[in-house]
Amino acid sequence: MKSQSSFNHCRRLLLVLMLTLTGSVAFAQDQRLLIAAARVFDGYVFRNDAAVLINDGKVARIDSRDAFNDSDAPRLDLGDATLLPGFIELHAHLSYQHVPADTVLRHGITTVRDVGGPLHQPYGGDGSLRLMTSGPIITAPAGYPIPNLGETDIAMPVADEQQARQAVRKLVAGGAVLIKVALEPGGEAGAPWSGGHTHAHSQAPHSKTHDKPRSWPMLAPAVLAAIVDEAHLLGRRVAAHLAEPKGAQLALDAGIDEWAHAPCDRLPDAQLQRAVAQQVRIVGTIDTLSKCPGVSSNVRRLAELGAEFLYGAEIAHPDIPWGIDGQELLYLQHLAGMAPLDVLRTATSKAGQYLNMPLLGTLLPSAPADLIAVKGDPTQKLKLLEYPDLVMSGGKLIINYFGN
Numbered sequence: 324m325k326s327q328s329s330f331n332h333c334r335r336l337l338l339v340l341m342l343t344l345t346g347s348v349a350f351a352q353d354q355r356l357l358i359a360a361a362r363v364f365d366g367y368v369f370r371n372d373a374a375v376l377i378n379d380g381k382v383a384r385i386d387s388r389d390a391f392n393d394s395d396a397p398r399l400d401l402g403d404a405t406l407l408p409g410f411i412e413l414h415a416h417l418s419y420q421h422v423p424a425d426t427v428l429r430h431g432i433t434t435v436r437d438v439g440g441p442l443h444q445p446y447g448g449d450g451s452l453r454l455m456t457s458g459p460i461i462t463a464p465a466g467y468p469i470p471n472l473g474e475t476d477i478a479m480p481v482a483d484e485q486q487a488r489q490a491v492r493k494l495v496a497g498g499a500v501l502i503k504v505a506l507e508p509g510g511e512a513g514a515p516w517s518g519g520h521t522h523a524h525s526q527a528p529h530s531k532t533h534d535k536p537r538s539w540p541m542l543a544p545a546v547l548a549a550i551v552d553e554a555h556l557l558g559r560r561v562a563a564h565l566a567e568p569k570g571a572q573l574a575l576d577a578g579i580d581e582w583a584h585a586p587c588d589r590l591p592d593a594q595l596q597r598a599v600a601q602q603v604r605i606v607g608t609i610d611t612l613s614k615c616p617g618v619s620s621n622v623r624r625l626a627e628l629g630a631e632f633l634y635g636a637e638i639a640h641p642d643i644p645w646g647i648d649g650q651e652l653l654y655l656q657h658l659a660g661m662a663p664l665d666v667l668r669t670a671t672s673k674a675g676q677y678l679n680m681p682l683l684g685t686l687l688p689s690a691p692a693d694l695i696a697v698k699g700d701p702t703q704k705l706k707l708l709e710y711p712d713l714v715m716s717g718g719k720l721i722i723n724y725f726g727n
Contacts, residue, residue, distance in 0.1 A: 355396040356718075359388045360406040362700060366672030366685030369664070369702075374398075375406060375686050375694070380449065380718035382690045401696055401725050404712065407667065408684045409433025409693035410647050411674035414583060414606045414635030416440055417454065419477055422639045424452040429722055430646020431711040433693035434674075434683060435638070436500065438562060438583055439468070441476045444498035448691055450719035455678075457503040458494045460564065461487070461550055463540040467507035467564070470539055471516060478505075481542070484549035491553040500678070502554040502561045503583065504547065506570030509539045511587040513614035514566055515640060541570065547577040562606070566615075568594060575601065581633075584608045585625070589617030592624065599628040604677070606635035609654040611643060619658055626659040633677060634670035649706035656705065663702035692718040696725070 359374035365385055374391050376384040391398075411434040417424060419440035424447070427435065434453040442458030459479040460468060469478050479494075481487045491502055511517055542550070554561045560580040565571050566587035571594050574582065581604045598605075605625060612618045626632070632655060636648035643651075647670075655661045655669060675684030682690035696713035712724040 355383075357391055357394055357396040357398045358401065358406060358694070358696075358713075359391075359398065360401040360404045360696060362405040363686065364405060364407040364667055364671075365687060366408050366675070366690075367668065373406075377692045377694075377715070377718050381692050382686050382688055384688060385686050399723075399725070401698075401713070404696050404698050404725070405701055406686070406694060406696045406713075407701070408671040408686055408690070409695050409714070409716070410634070410670045410708070411678070411684050412436065412635060412638055413633050413674060413677070414438050414608055415638035417639055418443075418456065420639035422645055424454065425721075426645045427638060428452040428716060429714055430644065431695045431708055431714060432638070432646050433695070433714070433716050434678075436635075436678070438501065438503050439477055439564075442494060442497040442499060445500060447716075448693070449717035450721070451716060453691075453693070453716075455500045456498065457501040457562070458497060458499040460503045460505050461490050461494075461542070462505040463542045463546075466540045466542070467505045467509060467516065470509070481546060481550075484546055487542075487546045487549040488553040491550055491557065491559075495554075495557045495559055499559065501581075502550065502559050504542060504550055504561060504563050504579075506541050506547075506563050506565045506573050507539060508541060508567065508569055511566045512616055513612070514587045515611060515614075515642075541573065544573060544576060547573060551577050551579065566612075571598070574603075580604065581606060583635075584612060585618050586621050587612050587615035587618055589620050595621065595624050595630075596628060599625065599630045602631070604631050604633050606633045607651060607655060607659070608635055608637045609658060610648055610651040611637040611640045613654075622654070622658040623660075626661075632659050632661075632669060634666075634674060644709055647708045647711075649709045652705040652708065663705060666705065667701070692716075698725075 356377045363370045363373035372388045374388045410432050412432045413436045415435045415437050437456040439460045445455040447453040461479050464480040479490050481490050551561050562581035562583045563574040563579045564583045575597050585607050636643050636651040652666050655666045671684035694715040695711040697707045697711050701707045714721040
């Protein structure tokens with residue numbers, strides 16, 4: 324018995340040593356691990372001096388640190404740190420732009436929804452980035468993004484209602500978790516897709532919409548209505564890339580569920596009010612669109628009206644970090660008026676609920692063991708989240724920079 328006890332003690336010490344190795348990936352998914360920290364955010368609320376027990380790739384229990392005094396699981400004590408669920412990015416183009424998934428994962432994003440790229444079934448989450456997609460963007464023939472990016476793996480043009488319904492069925496059958504459409508005429512100052520256009524601050528103050536250099540074709544209302552109807556029949560939401568009043572009006576009339584961006588051009592107040600009344604969700608991408616003249620006023624007004632914002636920074640855009648975007652979080656705090664706790668919920672539990680995976684983005688029992696940790700308190704400095712000191716995916720440690 325003494326020999327067996329000594330063996331178990333040595334085994335636990337060895338596991339702890341393996342856990343403290345910088346960048347350790349040696350911890351097996353089926354092994355138990357107890358992680359304790361000064362602060363644990365479970366996706367909804369903060370718990371002080373708490374711990375999370377991981378077993379078989381999932382959260383087995385979350386409780387006070389003292390509640391685990393009798394546990395024989397290897398313990399990783401993070402000290403004055405904050406343990407949180409991994410972040411969920413709802414607007415990215417990783418696959419299309421060939422952004423390394425492991426880089427994104429190491430920087431705190433554990434789940435990504437690609438909204439415009441190659442079609443595939445959802446995969447990952449077991450030590451790798453969990454990746455789901457909308458597949459190619461449905462658009463009008465020669466519509467955006469075809470003028471900029473072509474069709475391959477990024478666009479699916481449809482000319483009539485029958486083609487529209489067929490496209491939706493094809494996307495859903497191929498694994499799309501969302502249907503995305505383009506309602507983009509082009510020409511908005513400061514928009515990253517308006518190549519060659521001036522930035523908002525250099526645009527003449529009295530320039531008018533009809534001065535824009537081109538207009539891309541957009542989906543006809545009847546075709547758009549067919550897309551929305553077919554998607555809803557198949558249990559999928561529809562998101563629209565839009566940036567100005569004409570596209571917004573088409574989206575509102577068709578019953579689009581989600582705006583893939585906070586609009587770039589300033590929208591009429593009646594459209595913003597209608598969007599909130601129709602419970603349209605807004606994926607921010609505010610950092611991406613920070614050069615647009617209307618984005619700040621649109622976000623502020625939507626927030627005043629009670630709009631629901633979702634976290635999405637458009638990873639793969641040249642100006643956006645390949646991971647958690649601290650600046651996007653700060654924009655949600657200061658433009659949308661969110662408290663830091665609400666900002667964290669938006670990128671975790673709220674996103675999981677929106678994806679119809681209510682335990683994703685939480686540290687509640689049976690949730691996937693997707694965790695990140697940072698030294699200090701991110702509610703006092705959201706920028707800390709860009710460089711997590713610990714990342715776990717599906718119970719597997721990806722990085723661990725805690726040296727205890």
